Amino acid sequence: MSLLFLVWSHLKRKKLRSALTLLSITVAFVLFGLLCALKEAFTAGVSLADADRLITRHKISLIQPLPVSYRPRIERIPGVASAVHMTWFNGIYQDPKNFFGSFPVDPAPFLEMYPEILLPADQKEAWLAQRNGAVVGRTLVNRFGWKIGDRVPLMSPIWPRQGDAPWEFEIVGIYDGAKKGTDTSGFYFRYDYFDEGRARDKGIVSWYGIRIARGARVEEVAKAVDEEFANSPYETKTEPEGAFAQGFVQQVGDIGTILIAILSAVFFTILLVAGNTMAQSVRERTGEIGVLKAVGFTNARVLGLVLVESCLLAGIGGLIGLALVWTYTTAHGSPVPSILPVFYVPTRDLLRGASLAAALGLATGILPALQAVRLRVADALRRQS
Amino acid sequence: MLNWLSQILSVTLFNLRTVPQRKGAAIAAAVGIAGVVTVLVGVLSIAEGFRAAMTVSGSPDVAIVLRSGADSEMTSGLSRDEVRLVAQAPGVARTPDGPLASAELFVIINLPKRSTGTDANVPFRGVEKAAVPVRGDVQIIEGRMFEPGRNEIVVGSGMARTVAGLEVGRSVRIGQVEWTVVGVVSARGGVAESELWTDAAVLQPAYHREDNYQSVMVRLTSPKAFDEFKDALTTNPQLKVKAVRQADFYAEQSSMLTSFIRGVGVAVALLMALGAMFGALNTMYSAVAARTREIATLRALGFGSSPVILSVLLESLVLALLGGTAGALAAYAAFDGYQAATINWQTFSQLAFAFRVTPPLLAQAIAWAAVIGAIGGLFPAVRAARLPIAAGLRDT
Secondary structure: OOOHHHHHHHHHHOHHHHHHHHHHHHHHHHHHHHHHHHHHHHHHHHHHOOOEEEEEEOOOOOOEEEEEEEEHHHHHOOOOEEEEEEOOOEEEEOOOOOOEEEEEEEEEHHHHHOOOEEEOHHHHHHHHOOEEEEEEEHHHHHHHHHOOOOOOEOOOOOEEEOOOEEEEEEEEEEEEOOOOOOOOEEEEEEHHHHHHHHHHOOOOOOOOEEOOOOOHHHHHHHHHHHHHHHOOOOOEEEEEEHHHHHHHHHHHHHHHHHHOOOOHHHHHHHHHHHHHHHHHHHHHHHHHHHHHHHOOOOOOHHHHHHHHHHHHHHHHHHHHHHHHHHHHHHHHHHOOOOOOOOOOOOHHHHHHHHHHHHHHHHHHHHHHHHHHHHOOOHHHHHHHH | HHHHHHHHHHHHHHHHHHHHHHHHHHHHHHHHHHHHHHHHHHHHHHHHHHHHHHHOOOOOOOOEEEEEEOOOOOOOEEEEHHHHHHHHOOEEEEOOEEOOOEEEEEEEEEEEEOOOEEEEEEEEEEEEOOHHHHHHOOEOOOOOOOOOOOEEEEEHHHHHHHHHOOOOOOOEEOEEEEEEEEEEOOOOOOHHOOOOOEHHHHHHHHOOOOOOEEEEEEEOOOOOOHHHHHHHHHOOOOOEEEEEHHHHHHHHOHHHHHHHHHHHHHHHHHHHHHHHHHHHHHHHHHHHHHHHHHHHHHOOOOOOHHHHHHHHHHHHHHHHHHHHHHHHHHHHHHOOOEEEEEEEEEEEEEEEEEOOOOOHHHHHHHHHHHHHHHHHHHHHHHHHHHOOHHHHHHHO
């Protein structure tokens, strides 16, 4: 008689209890998956930051603008390979609630600076050729059902167009992300078209992205950039992309930490409840285990029997839970695209979840299993009645 | 009827007396439900506190004027002429000192957060003399108000707590200008507590915004005067502005974060409720299974099936309510009044606020516990009632 058959019979004996326990474990791991996705969504910018890129912004805050004329000056600084400017456009499509990031950029240097933005060559040509062309990320395109050739009108509360007409864009390209966590919810269009059309404050941009030259040192370049503009009306603060992203995570502050702490507490509470049930169900079977031992089951087999049962429940429950989250996030992406554009479960967290499930199985099985091993056959059989 | 009730009562009491024998499972179920309630209350108290901080300042007889098309102060811009026309519009309350209107400038500066030392986006507001009487709830709690024309700032108490280096008497260098902190203000926990204030006329040149404002806040003669005020502005061909009631404006500015946190809270609580429900079902099914013989005996003695159903249901409800109440109290102790600060993406700046566990929140949470308990008890109860009596008596 195979071990698995015995385990299966045990699980079947109280079908309902097995099913309910399995479901609790599944729910716990769904929660675990969502927790990981949420955490990743908060910190994706940090983990995906390019170590060779810097961000230069106005020293007072990101809101203060910088002149577009800084680009050649930054590029002359030793250790800087290239620089691009970015501008916060705050484009509104139909309703302010449809929020997404939109930025005027210089197409060629921009694409060179951010190789994680994958744009087919012919679409890049089209963008360079068309002044009001826009390149849009895959998730954003899917969100609004746009396709290449569509005309998209955007209003910007910051940047009214001359004559107060909406800005008209034509989608000429759709980009994908080079990595799994790359934000593909951006809307990029040409700076020349934007600068010509804006009603006021021509020639200013929001921040700069800088790529440092091979062998140059990040801290030194950042310092050199800030020194270049010290004591000017537009003083700068330059920091590595990762530190910049980390700064935003810190701004969310306690709330992010508290949400994650609460979710973790929930996860462990559910595991505790499920684990208790599983341990209970082994304890109730003292008599049967005595019978098994009486008919010649070795201690090792009894140990294996109990452990396999708890691991099977935990493993199946855990895998179903993780699979549910993975399928959902892969198929639907973020449930709140305007707040968390990036939403997926990283592979390392899937692995972490799987090992947690295994650990749960072992932890809930090991005590009752050892009890079962220590059990004297005569005691067990007597206790049954 | 009376007999029926006394049957229910005696069976329920009998059941409850056996709970200590099933401690482990009963505690597990109650803990699960307590967990649901704690989580629900905890997460929603964040949203509640955030919304309260944003809306406590909203007064029905105060209005804010922005450039038409702007959705926040940051994206708005008004000239000196426009500001003057707004202050003179009908409906604006007046004092011997002039109209109760404050033209304001709103910039964001980076200052180090006390907890991490990293940059926080802090709102820095240039205001006019009327700013305090217009708002009505701003009070100096330490030091004094800034003097017009000088580089002095007063700090909201929430920001003073969140950001390092804002003690009264300290000087702060922002850009190339040196400012002195001269006072701390409170505003019943509202938005002004998260801001730095100075004289608008001083802030303008410091930020190269001569003759430029972003909003005008006005106190109206009465809440009813709003329509008249709004019509006067929108029909004036010299103005391209929009007027919003302060309460609506702040509610809108908190909508994104509030609905996000509520969404997370409810989604998590739903999942957790499922988990807890499975736990409760497990507990009650085992309870019924363990008492098969007792139940069969009761039925054989002439107890009806509905007292048995109700007694199991009541037992589950009692466990759930105990767990729910414990969870609600724990959440209240842990979260109510907890001081936090987070970034409000709609204003792109930090808001300091206190978590709030409100009575409706507690009631809502205990209602959840009751529903979980009811469902967790119902199915086992029905099974208990359907037990064949003869087989149940033979059960070992």
